[in-house]
Amino acid sequence: MSALAHLPQLDVDPFDAEVLRAPGSYHESLRTLGCAVALPRYGVVASGRIAGVEQVFRDWRTFTSARGVGLADFAAEPPWRPPSIVLEVDPPAHERTRRVLARALAPAAVARLRATMARTAVDYVERALAAGTVDGARELAQAFPLEVFGDAVGLDDGPRENLLRYGAMVFNALGPDNAMRRRALAAADEVVPWIAAKCTRPALREGGFGAAIHAAAADGDISADEAALLVRSLLSAGIDTTVATLAFALDAFARHPAQWSRLRAEPALIPAAIDEVLRWASPVHTFCRTSTRDCVIGDAPVPAGTKVLCVIAAANRDPARWEDADRFDIARPRRPHAAFGSGIHVCVGQHVARQEVTVLLEALVARVARIEPAGAAVLEPGNSVNGIAALPLALYAD
Numbered sequence: 494m495s496a497l498a499h500l501p502q503l504d505v506d507p508f509d510a511e512v513l514r515a516p517g518s519y520h521e522s523l524r525t526l527g528c529a530v531a532l533p534r535y536g537v538v539a540s541g542r543i544a545g546v547e548q549v550f551r552d553w554r555t556f557t558s559a560r561g562v563g564l565a566d567f568a569a570e571p572p573w574r575p576p577s578i579v580l581e582v583d584p585p586a587h588e589r590t591r592r593v594l595a596r597a598l599a600p601a602a603v604a605r606l607r608a609t610m611a612r613t614a615v616d617y618v619e620r621a622l623a624a625g626t627v628d629g630a631r632e633l634a635q636a637f638p639l640e641v642f643g644d645a646v647g648l649d650d651g652p653r654e655n656l657l658r659y660g661a662m663v664f665n666a667l668g669p670d671n672a673m674r675r676r677a678l679a680a681a682d683e684v685v686p687w688i689a690a691k692c693t694r695p696a697l698r699e700g701g702f703g704a705a706i707h708a709a710a711a712d713g714d715i716s717a718d719e720a721a722l723l724v725r726s727l728l729s730a731g732i733d734t735t736v737a738t739l740a741f742a743l744d745a746f747a748r749h750p751a752q753w754s755r756l757r758a759e760p761a762l763i764p765a766a767i768d769e770v771l772r773w774a775s776p777v778h779t780f781c782r783t784s785t786r787d788c789v790i791g792d793a794p795v796p797a798g799t800k801v802l803c804v805i806a807a808a809n810r811d812p813a814r815w816e817d818a819d820r821f822d823i824a825r826p827r828r829p830h831a832a833f834g835s836g837i838h839v840c841v842g843q844h845v846a847r848q849e850v851t852v853l854l855e856a857l858v859a860r861v862a863r864i865e866p867a868g869a870a871v872l873e874p875g876n877s878v879n880g881i882a883a884l885p886l887a888l889y890a891d
C-alpha cells in the first residue's frame with residue numbers, strides 16, 4: 494500500500510499538455526477533494542487551495558527547496574544543471590545569496606530604470622499602432638522584456654533569443670520527463686554555454702543588475718563563481734515569467750473589452766490590474782517543495798520525503814478567498830495571491846517585473862482605445878510556466 498493511500502486520490506496528469514490548456518476541472522477537483530490530494534501518477538501530493546499553498550511556501554523547514562522545486566527529487570536523481578544557489582537551497586545558505594539579489598533588484602534600483610523603460614514602452618506601442626495588427630506574443634510580450642530586462646541586466650547588444658530558449662529549459666525541467674521537457678532540454682548544448690558566457694563579469698556592462706551582483710563578489714560577500722550563478726538566476730527567472738505575464742495581460746484585455754475601458758477611465762487601477770492578471774492567469778502555475786518530516790497540510794497528513802506540488806493557478810482561483818474567482822475583474826477587492834509565491838523565496842525580481850508590465854500598460858492606456866483579437870491565440874503549455882506563442886491583436890488609437 495502506498496504511503497499516500499489515506500489521502501483523497503486524483504488520477505490526472507497535471508503535466509499533460511491538454512490538462513494544462515484547460516485546467517479548470519483539474520483545479521476544481523484539487524480544491525474540492527482536500528488541502529492535500531495524492532496524484533498516483535507521480536506518487537506526489539498536490540495542494541490547490543490558497544491556504545495550503547501559503548502554508549507550504551511559508552514553512553521552509555518542513556517544506557524544503559533544497560531537494561528541487563520541480564517534480565524531480567534531487568535526493569534521488571541528479572539535477573540537470575548545477576542547482577540554483579538562491580532558489581534550490583534553504584537557510585542559512587539561502588539568506589546570503591538572497592541578500593545580494595535583493596540589493597541589486599531593490600525598488601530604488603529598479604525605479605532608476607523606470608524612465609528609460611517607459612520611453613521604450615511608448616516606442617513599442619507607437620510601432621504596434623502604426624502597424625495596426627500585431628502578434629502581441631512576439632512583438633510585444635517577448636520583444637519588450639528581451640530589450641528592457643536584457644539591458645537592465647547589462648547584456649550586450651547581440652541577439653537575445655537564447656534567453657527564451659533557456660527559460661523554456663529551466664521551467665520545463667521542473668516537470669516530468671515528458672515531451673515538453675525533452676524538447677526544451679534538447680537545446681542545452683547550444684544554449685547553456687551561451688548563458689554561462691553572459692554571466693561572467695567581463696560580459697556585463699557597468700551599471701546593470703549583473704555588475705551590481707559582481708560588485709558583491711568584489712566586496713567579498715560572495716565568490717566570483719557565486720556571482721555568475723546569481724546572474725544565471727536572473728537569466729533563468731527573469732524572462733519567460735514576465736513574457737508570459739505580458740501576453741496574458743494583453744489576451745485578458747482583448748477578451749474583456751469592458752475591463753480595458755475601465756482601466757482607461759481609471760489608470761490608477763494599473764497596479765490592481767497587474768495583480769488581477771497575475772491572479773487570474775498565474776503564469777507560473779506550479780512549483781514544488783519536499784516534506785522534510787511527517788506533517789499536515791491543512792488537516793491532511795503528509796509523510797516525510799513527499800514531493801508537494803503547490804498548484805498556484807488553482808490556489809489563485811480559490812473561492813475561499815475570491816468571489817466569482819474565475820472572473821477577470823481589475824476592480825475586485827485586492828487580496829494576496831500566490832503568483833509570486835510567498836515566504837522566504839517570494840519572487841525577488843517582482844519589482845522589475847511589475848515595472849515592465851506597468852510601463853507597457855501605461856503606454857497602452859495612453860494611446861489605445863481598443864485591443865481586439867485578430868485571430869486565435871496559441872497557448873503554449875509548460876511544465877511550470879504557461880505562455881502564449883502567438884497572439885494576433887488589432888490595436889485602435891483614440
Ligand code: OVM
Pocket residue numbers: 577578579580581663664725726727729730
Ligand atoms: C534560479 C531561479 C529562480 C527563480 C525561478 C527559477 C525555475 C529559477 O535561481 O535559477 O525558475
